[in-house]
Amino acid sequence: MMAQKFDRLPEGPLSIADAVQHALNYCNFGRLDFCDLVCSRILQADPDNINAALIQGLSAYKRRDTARAAALLRAVTERAPGYADAHHHLGVALFYDGQHQAAAAAFAQAMALRADYAEPMAGFGDVLRLQGHKEEAFPILRHALELKPNYSPAYIPFSILCFERSLPPGAPPAERRPPRTDRPxxxxxxxxxxxxxxxxxxxxxxxxxxxxxxxxxxxxxxxxxxxxxxxxxxxxxxxxxxxxxxxxxxxxxxxxxxxxxxxxxxxxxxxxxxxxxxxxxxxxxxxxxxxxLTPRDCWRDHLDPPVEALRRRGRTLIALHIRQTDWWDKAYTPLSLYLSWLEQAWSGFDDPVLFVSTDEPKVVAEFARYRPATSADFPRRWDGLDYLQDFHVLSQADVLAVSTGSFAMTAAALNRNATLFLRPAAENRGLESFSPWI
Structure with a gap:
């Protein structure tokens, strides 16, 4: 659908603002020839249009021409030194051009202009990590995630640092085999x-x-x-x-x-x-x-104790995943679906124990009659990687009810124990059984 919307240049005259939006859309959707053409037309009509000049730089980066992207974006920062986004994107271009020190300077300038700007903060932290300054990088990356929890360029380097910090003594790092040279x-x-x-x-x-x-x-x-x-x-x-x-x-x-x-x-x-x-x-x-997709043995001290603690509370581990805060269209599954199912099914399980995995702790109180456990009850929390403990519990449950998104669905696909998987039915008519493998 998106491809059809942006598969050709717009017909008829556009305002400069609308043309800039079209250029950005073309850039985001990979229609880089169209993006460059629209930007050039904008700059012919309005040579001082900073946004079109910025998008030209983004398009050059997406064409993998990082040197040209850096030159274009540096020109934007010289013309508009207070434009924080331009400094950030210059930092990204320099980073991927291998100019890490210059990238750090550009990221720092973006942060100086906007103190709560998570994106350049993540870039600055990652540069520090790659330069070996891992203790300095750690709190910067953590703060970037506090500002923007779903920002992957912060979450990846932060998680990698967390793995490195929690690797047991003597345990080897993750392995890499040599590539086969007889294959594409x-x-x-x-x-x-x-x-x-x-x-x-x-x-x-x-x-x-x-x-x-x-x-x-x-x-x-x-x-x-x-x-x-x-x-x-x-x-x-x-x-x-x-x-x-x-x-x-x-x-x-x-x-x-x-x-x-x-x-x-x-x-x-x-x-x-x-x-x-x-x-x-x-x-x-x-x-x-x-x-x-089997967890490495070296992480057992973080993954096994939560499951073992839940198993000590009962013989049938029932896990619910409830997402309530960060889905793109806010179409969250009503809690009533899970509550209604539990009311009907709970007494039929052998000594059940309920685990609730959620991004919104306030919902847990709704399940109070079932004495639910959460990640707060884990005997040991995995600093920065506690979402993997939740994921592991979901992958070990005897009954798993999923919600919006792929987190619990992926855990369900890796679950070898469960005898019942449940998901919201169409139009939220209740919970229905399903197989995570098609």
Whole structure:
């Protein structure tokens, strides 16, 4: 639908403001030729239009021409030194151009102009991390996430630091095997940068299944799942940039290749999909996907105690995932669905114990009659990675009811114990049973 909306230049005259919005939309949707053409027309009519000049820089970055992007964006900051967004985007271009010190200076200037600007704060923290100043980077990245909890470029480096800080003495870091040189290579530089943990896991599974189906090697960047799961994928060249050009078309083609067959699959390139365009959890692949996505043994001291503590409270572990704060359209599942189901089903389970995983602690009181446990009851919290403890409990439950989003759905796909999975029925008519594998 988005591709149809922005598959051609607008007809008829546009105001400068509308033209700038069109240019930005073209940039975001990977229609970079259209973006550049609209920007050039704007600047012909209004040479001092700073927003069009900024979008030109963003388009150059998305074309993977970081040197040109940095030059364009630096010119914007010189013309508008108080434009915090321009300093931030200059920092991003410099970062991916390998100029880390200059990137840090640009990020710092953006933060000086706007103290609560999470995006350059994350960039500044990541530069410090990569330069080895990890103790300095840690609180900066944590604060960026406090300001913008769903910002992946902060969440990834922060989570990686948390893994490193909690690695048991003597435990090896996550492994990387050498890439096979007799196969075509696929990479995904954006893995983890456009979505949180579960969305990234689904994107990883889709890409790896695609690569294996067509006889290719799949190399990955440094992402959260590589540290958490028993994965040994080859490391991609960190200088490889995400390929945004015409990404909506690439996304559609990927889905066609995944579900059908093609003699011309993508090969020897980077893919940007903007999230998996397919549900990769196919029944025929269940065993190998669950094998890939097994937590590393070194994390057992963080993952096993919460499950063991819940098992001591009862024999049937019933887990609910309730999302209430950050879904894009605010279409949250009503609590009444879970309460109604519990009222009907609770007495039929053998010594049940209820666990509620939620991003809104206020909802827990609604389940008081069932004496629910939450992550606050875990005997040990995993600093910065407590969402993985919740995820693990969901993946070990005997009964799992999911809600909006992919977090609990992905945990359900990895759950080998549950005898019942529940999800909201259409139009929230109640909870219905389902299989997480299609």
């Amino acid at each position: 290579l696929l990479t995904m530089a954006s893995l983890g940068n456009y979505g949180r943990f579960a969305q990234t896991v689904n994107e990883y599974v889709a890409m790896r299944l695609y690569a294996e189906r067509y006889g290719m090697e799949f190399a990955t960047p440094d992402w959260v799942g590589h540290h958490f799961f028993t994965l040994d994928d080859p490391a991609m060249d960190p200088r490889t940039l995400a390929d945004f050009d015409e990404w909506l078309s690439v996304r559609d083609q990927f889905a066609e290749h995944f579900d059908g067959n093609t003699e011309t699959p993508f090969r020897d390139r980077d893919l940007f999909l903007g999230g998996s365009p397919v549900n990769p959890m196919r029944l025929a692949d269940r065993e190998r996907v669950q094998g890939w």
